[in-house]
Amino acid sequence: MAWDRNQMAARAARELKDGFYVNLGIGIPTLVAGNIPQGMDVTLQSENGILGLGPYPTEQEIDADLINAGKETITEIAGSSYFSSADSFAMIRGGHIDLSVLGAMEVAENGDIANWMVPGKMVKGMGGAMDLVAGVRRIVVLMEHTSKDGTSKFRKKCTLPLTGANVVDMVITDLAVFARDGRKGPFKLLEVAPGVTAEQVKAATEAHYV
Amino acid sequence: MAQKLHDDAASALKGLLFDGMTIAAGGFGLCGIPETLILAIRDSGVKNLTVISNNAGVDDWGLGLLLRTRQIKKMISSYVGENKEFERQFLAKELELEFNPQGTLAERLRAGGAGIAGFYTRTGVGTVVAEGKDAKVFGGETYILETGLVADLSIVKAWKGDKYGNLLFRKTARNFNPMVATCSRNTVAEVEELVPSIDANIVHTPSIYVRRMIVAKSNEKRIEKRITRKEA
Numbered sequence: 001m002a003w004d005r006n007q008m009a010a011r012a013a014r015e016l017k018d019g020f021y022v023n024l025g026i027g028i029p030t031l032v033a034g035n036i037p038q039g040m041d042v043t044l045q046s047e048n049g050i051l052g053l054g055p056y057p058t059e060q061e062i063d064a065d066l067i068n069a070g071k072e073t074i075t076e077i078a079g080s081s082y083f084s085s086a087d088s089f090a091m092i093r094g095g096h097i098d099l100s101v102l103g104a105m106e107v108a109e110n111g112d113i114a115n116w117m118v119p120g121k122m123v124k125g126m127g128g129a130m131d132l133v134a135g136v137r138r139i140v141v142l143m144e145h146t147s148k149d150g151t152s153k154f155r156k157k158c159t160l161p162l163t164g165a166n167v168v169d170m171v172i173t174d175l176a177v178f179a180r181d182g183r184k185g186p187f188k189l190l191e192v193a194p195g196v197t198a199e200q201v202k203a204a205t206e207a208h209y210v
Numbered sequence: 211m212a213q214k215l216h217d218d219a220a221s222a223l224k225g226l227l228f229d230g231m232t233i234a235a236g237g238f239g240l241c242g243i244p245e246t247l248i249l250a251i252r253d254s255g256v257k258n259l260t261v262i263s264n265n266a267g268v269d270d271w272g273l274g275l276l277l278r279t280r281q282i283k284k285m286i287s288s289y290v291g292e293n294k295e296f297e298r299q300f301l302a303k304e305l306e307l308e309f310n311p312q313g314t315l316a317e318r319l320r321a322g323g324a325g326i327a328g329f330y331t332r333t334g335v336g337t338v339v340a341e342g343k344d345a346k347v348f349g350g351e352t353y354i355l356e357t358g359l360v361a362d363l364s365i366v367k368a369w370k371g372d373k374y375g376n377l378l379f380r381k382t383a384r385n386f387n388p389m390v391a392t393c394s395r396n397t398v399a400e401v402e403e404l405v406p407s408i409d410a411n412i413v414h415t416p417s418i419y420v421r422r423m424i425v426a427k428s429n430e431k432r433i434e435k436r437i438t439r440k441e442a
Binding site: 046057086088125134135 | 238239240241242264287288289290291292300307309311312313314315316317319320331332333334335336337338339369379380381382383384385386387388389414431432433434435436437438439440441
């Protein structure tokens with residue numbers, strides 16, 4: 001049984017530590033917010049300019065001036081602060097954010113990541129993704145292990161335009177967890193999902209790992 | 211005292227618009243966008259615009275209105291995924307596009323407004339963003355050179371403003387507005403509320419950056435993704 005999206009997010013949440021400031025990307029990574037362990041003090045940042053993201057608002061709490069980087073309505077909490085986009089990216093690029101969980105289309109065995117563009121299709125833009133991978137101390141990628149046609153998304157080399165080169169520390173898929181220290185050397189297979197064998201992971205993965 | 215406050219957007223923009231100009235606009239998505247001034251720029255008919263803005267609005271609101279009327283020649287943005295007319299014009303090669311990483315865009319505007327010609331950043335190293343740009347190694351890490359951005363006109367949306375031109379923004383509607391306010395000598399601000407004074411301790415944008423201002427006529431504040439939770 002492979003992990004489902006929420007189980008993948010729960011696995012990513014185990015990388016959080018008390019006192020961390022964290023930025024969560026759009027898509028599966030947003031599910032990490034609901035999996036932060038009770039009692040753990042984790043502050044979420046959204047790059048449009050808020051530190052201390054609360055839950056989605058109730059119908060009564062909706063405020064058009066209060067959105068996250070995915071342009072979803074959100075709420076503030078005790079200790080929240082607002083700031084300009086320049087200040088927000090100073091936090092990101094200045095190395096003040098401890099960890100970011102991002103989605104990806106491809107990750108390469110050397111830590112390259114591609115998650116912003118498919119040539120020939122519509123180009124939406126990179127938004128803050130390139131800043132996050134360049135500036136945040138630890139980058140955890142959450143993605144399906146293979147694309148719909150079965151192609152491995154954890155590859156020898158990225159085929160899509162890069163978001164960043166050698167920036168990924170951990171890859172969590174529906175099948176397995178890979179990580180490496182100090183962005184050096186090969187990724188190691190840390191865990192497999194319940195009921196999934198190391199051989200199955202190997203067969204589904206193009207990237208070299210140990 | 212210089213009279214910064216104008217009766218309406220057309221009067222505030224008078225003499226500041228010309229074909230082929232560069233306009234920087236505040237806002238993130240549809241949050242904190244200068245709705246009133248965008249409508250007035252549309253109505254002015256000024257064209258061949260280069261517009262610097264993180265996003266390009268949606269098909270029928272925000273900067274999407276100026277795309278629809280074909281007044282924009284080029285966008286400098288970080289993310290334009292919410293706009294089908296943009297996609298159509300871009301794929302038909304009717305529209306030029308320069309993508310910037312969001313933090314690079316914010317810092318380019320800040321730098322331009324602060325008289326800083328360029329800065330080195332790690333963002334974009336090893337990607338298409340770095341192509342053709344100077345690269346330098348600092349402390350063993352590679353950085354690329356990005357340049358400051360200035361505009362002929364800046365348009366911003368604020369929550370409160372006083373007659374001096376001091377501005378206060380609200381929540382995440384602040385976003386790009388403070389930097390955009392600085393990156394031009396001609397900044398026009400629209401405020402939701404004109405107030406007698408703003409506590410000097412909490413002014414976000416000091417009056418020097420605001421040349422003209424109006425009380426906003428349009429405060430629709432459309433929401434792109436209305437997500438709610440059940441009452442706890």
